Amino acid sequence: MTDDSATAILADLVGFDSVVGTPNGAIMDYVAERMDRVALSCHRMTGPEGDRENLFATIGDPCRPGYILSAHVDVVPATEPDWQGDPFRLRRDGDRLIGRGACDMKGFVAAILAALPDLAAMHLSTPIHIALSYDEEAGCRGVPHMIAALPSLCAPPLGCIVGEPTGLAPVLAHKGKAAVAIRATGRAGHSSRPDLGVNAIHRLAPVLASVVSRAASLEKGPTDTRFAPPWSSLQAGIIAGGQAINIVPDRAEVLIEARAISGVDPEEVLEPVIAAADSCEVEWLSRYPALALPADAPLAALAERLAGRSPIGAVSFGTEAGLYQEAGVPAIVCGPGDIARAHRPEEYLRVDELEAATAMIRALGRGLAE
Incomplete structure (x- = not known):
């Protein structure tokens, strides 16, 4: 007999090596079969x-305004040496369900799929939409294509619950993010004759100086004390270039990330850095806006009733919720687990957290039934 429990479904989902930036057809086949x-x-x-796809489904009449349950199916790589077992095979240790993506965020997908038979049996006067995306871990690259298609898929939604790990506490706001790669090209040569070459690393010096200066200026404000730190931030995360100490480098690259508080455009945070790039190549890697849902919004009250927890003002990590909000869909973040367990070896979700998320989704259905 097939085990349709949330734990068994999570084991199936973790078993798919759906690492960000790789094909995801197999895991989407599994989800589609569950829906079938x-x-x-x-x-x-x-x-x-x-080679990657989003998936959207509706329980109920798509022509009536409803609520979206949103999740991504990609996970970060699991190459850390500290895993105690295969990261793509769910292990149970007491009340811990251990595996890559168990917390971020296949647990919420498992909760949706476990509740699916009950939801499908309900006569929903207000529909529930299921939206699963790809490459969230690369800066929310997949979901914009699905959001753009929403007008052809359903009536304007009443709201979206993004099930990232928040301890099932509704989160009203998060920072936005933008990331760029800036590449400099020079001319190689022997380091004894730098006058005959063009040093690509040196050409990035004004960019790096701008990052340092801009980052310091951001600490002066504007600020929002709901966030930690309460200001927008900027950093160079990766820099690469050169072949050997005695060769003038002909190529160099720096990856830069901005995180912005609500009300600040992360792309604007990067403007002085882009200006300093001069003749360098600039590639935008990712972007998503900050989330800011009013505390008195109907969606906030609904999430509080469903989760049985008071809303949290803000978190500093980002999600797809800001993109839904930007498209005119009220959004909130509320899902099982703790973000502190994500992107680490021995990532886990507790059994009671998974069960609570499944119960929350079933409660949503009951509240929307005729």
Whole structure:
């Protein structure tokens, strides 16, 4: 007999090596098959990469305004040496369900799929939409294509619950983010004759100086005390270039990230840095806006009732919720687990957290039933 428990479904999901930036057809096949069992059709939308897709399904009448349950199915790589077992095989240790993505955020996907038979049996007067995306871990690259298709998929949604790990406490706000790669090209030569070459690393010096200066200025404000730190931030995260100490480097690259508080555009944070790039090549890697849901919004009250927890004002990590909000869909973040366990070896979700998330989704359905 097939085990349809949330724990068993999570084990199946963790078993898919759906690392960000890689094909995800196998895990989406699994989800679609689960939906087919309850006669639920889904829209599978291939992204421009050609080997990754988003998935969207509706329980109820898509022509009526409803609520979106949103999650991503990609995970960060699991190459850390401190794993005590195969990271893509769920292990249980007491009440801990251990595996890559168990917390971030296949646990929420498992909760949705476990609740699916109950939801499908309900006569929902207000529909529930399921939106699963790809490459969230690369800066929310997949979900914009699905959001752009929403007008053809359903009536304007009433709200979106993004199930990132928050301890099932509704989160009203998070920072936005933008990231760029800046590349400099020079001319190689022997280091004894730098006058005959062009040093690509040196050409990045004004960019790096701008990052340091801009980062310091951001600490002066504007600020929002709901965040830690309470200001927008900027940093150079990776720099690479050169072949040997005695060769003038002909190529160099720096990756730069901005995180912005609500009300600040992360792209604007990067403007002085882009200006300093001069003749360097600039590639935008990712962007998503900050989230800011008013505390008195109907979606905040709904999430509080469902989760049984008071809303949290803000968190500093980012999610796809800001993109839904930007598209006119009220959004909130509320899911099982703790973000501190994500992106680390021995990532885990507790059994009671998984069960609570499944119960929350079933409660949403009951509240929307005729």
